Amino acid sequence: MTVDFSDLQTQAKAVKSRRITDLFTQDPKRAQEFSTRIPSDGGEMLFDFSKTNIDAATMEMLLALARNANLPERRSAMFTGEAINETEGRAVLHTALRNLANRPIYVNDENVMPGVLATLARMEAFASDVRRGTFQGQGGKITDVINIGIGGSDLGPVMATIAMAPFHDGPRIHYVSNVDGAHISDVLEGLNAETTLVLVASKTFTTIETMTNAQTARDWMAKTVSDSAAQFAALSSAEEKTGAFGIPPNRVFGFEDWVGGRYSIWGPIGLPLMIAIGADNFHEFLSGAEAMDRHFCEADLAENLPVLLALVGIWHNQGCGYATRAVLPYEQRLLRLPAYLQQLEMESNGKSVAMDGSRLDAPSGPVVWGEPGTNGQHAFYQLIHQGTRVIPCEFMAGKHGFEPELAHQHRLLMANCLAQSEALMIGRSFNEAKALMTVKGLTGTERDRQARHRVFDGNRPSTTLIYPKLTPCVLGQIIALYEHRVFVEGVILGLNSFDQWGVELGKELAVALEPIVAGREPADSKDGSTQMLVQFILAD
Numbered sequence: 001m002t003v004d005f006s007d008l009q010t011q012a013k014a015v016k017s018r019r020i021t022d023l024f025t026q027d028p029k030r031a032q033e034f035s036t037r038i039p040s041d042g043g044e045m046l047f048d049f050s051k052t053n054i055d056a057a058t059m060e061m062l063l064a065l066a067r068n069a070n071l072p073e074r075r076s077a078m079f080t081g082e083a084i085n086e087t088e089g090r091a092v093l094h095t096a097l098r099n100l101a102n103r104p105i106y107v108n109d110e111n112v113m114p115g116v117l118a119t120l121a122r123m124e125a126f127a128s129d130v131r132r133g134t135f136q137g138q139g140g141k142i143t144d145v146i147n148i149g150i151g152g153s154d155l156g157p158v159m160a161t162i163a164m165a166p167f168h169d170g171p172r173i174h175y176v177s178n179v180d181g182a183h184i185s186d187v188l189e190g191l192n193a194e195t196t197l198v199l200v201a202s203k204t205f206t207t208i209e210t211m212t213n214a215q216t217a218r219d220w221m222a223k224t225v226s227d228s229a230a231q232f233a234a235l236s237s238a239e240e241k242t243g244a245f246g247i248p249p250n251r252v253f254g255f256e257d258w259v260g261g262r263y264s265i266w267g268p269i270g271l272p273l274m275i276a277i278g279a280d281n282f283h284e285f286l287s288g289a290e291a292m293d294r295h296f297c298e299a300d301l302a303e304n305l306p307v308l309l310a311l312v313g314i315w316h317n318q319g320c321g322y323a324t325r326a327v328l329p330y331e332q333r334l335l336r337l338p339a340y341l342q343q344l345e346m347e348s349n350g351k352s353v354a355m356d357g358s359r360l361d362a363p364s365g366p367v368v369w370g371e372p373g374t375n376g377q378h379a380f381y382q383l384i385h386q387g388t389r390v391i392p393c394e395f396m397a398g399k400h401g402f403e404p405e406l407a408h409q410h411r412l413l414m415a416n417c418l419a420q421s422e423a424l425m426i427g428r429s430f431n432e433a434k435a436l437m438t439v440k441g442l443t444g445t446e447r448d449r450q451a452r453h454r455v456f457d458g459n460r461p462s463t464t465l466i467y468p469k470l471t472p473c474v475l476g477q478i479i480a481l482y483e484h485r486v487f488v489e490g491v492i493l494g495l496n497s498f499d500q501w502g503v504e505l506g507k508e509l510a511v512a513l514e515p516i517v518a519g520r521e522p523a524d525s526k527d528g529s530t531q532m533l534v535q536f537i538l539a540d
């Protein structure tokens, strides 16, 4: 079957007014048929996409779309190290960083695995030295670690460090990303330079925010300790630049250009996480991702979790025209997952041109946003339930929490998660709302008016992912699941998910604007708005 995006849009229009609840009535096995389970740490992971308007025929179309895009071939091209990042001429091999099975992977005829495993072993030795106190600060055992990085050199480790709080038994970890001096200043406040380790995390070691913050940290260190570079390590693929900063090669943890920034948590960029939770837990984290890689490569497309997640995404965005996607973890420790996924998904698939340079014939990847439940319920869910735009929601939750003494709170959390997807789907009709108002003693036009405000259209789609418990292994599985989902969506859209040229123009203009904002150069080459803003900033 040959299917294109316009076929999908036609199908979406044809089924638009159909109720998802009717699909359940027509097919008592719908929940089983539109869900899939895979083994996970100590149990199973369940992905339920039955609360969407996807039926068997739509699923066939979506699978055909994936096959037409040569998904299996593209997938194997990625895993075997072909230069699929065509605009930068690079392979895409973050999967090599969690290839614990040590399957050989060749780039330019060279097996990359010995290098990957050697770096992992060096990271483990360093993390354990820091944790045990074998590596010391100039005032004794390291009590605090500051990771200075931004984008892919920050969001993953921040997200995972918060997520892994129950496993955190190493020194305190702090993150500085923003060039706003407030960030580093707030983090340095109260820290003892003599027992602080600074990790400068930057793939390129040129990112202005990171380099500026690293210098500020160095100056801060120099005020207290005699050797200001001794408590610095670098996580970077630019060894000459780290040397110029004064960090010796034995404290530089490098990676290759085939690891994209937003896919880099599995290697040296994950060092702060490894220092926090220890090498064994980090190994578990890698093994979870490796298990997801195996599933992605081996499972039939129709049973394949990343593929299904991607197809649901394609259906909602490119088919139904829903431009945004809410990610709603019912897991407080996944607080930063939406921010992490914003970079992963929007930097990867926020493109307007296809691989061959032609304009895309479908909308690019969606706007991704979200907050943990139940907090979001008391903020923006109003719009999700009753606003005029349909926002597909992705719920996720752990079957178990880490606080057995608070099991009643976990039950409440789960009840809320399930209640939201149920409410979105079933809604509340005008008649039901009217009956409620009648019970409240209202009659006539006032009853009808009040009832209208209490109507929920319903029929709003959502998916739910339930995992056993947020262990390092499960976290690794979830992140790899989303990475592959982004890959599949990118393949179906025919774009390059692995470059990010869209961030360059702003960076270039910022460099040119710095002397203007400092008053050293005139602003007259700038547009009227920019000139006025500069004048306003410079006036006392």
Ligand SMILES: O=P(O)(O)OC[C@H]1O[C@H](O)[C@H](O)[C@@H](O)[C@@H]1O
Pocket (backbone or CB within 6 Å): 150, 151, 152, 153, 201, 202, 203, 204, 205, 206, 207, 210, 261, 262, 347, 500, 503
């Ligand atoms: O790790 P770095 O080289 O410092 O890069 C940090 C980040 O900045 C860039 O602008 C890109 O948008 C990101 O993909 C990258 O993760």
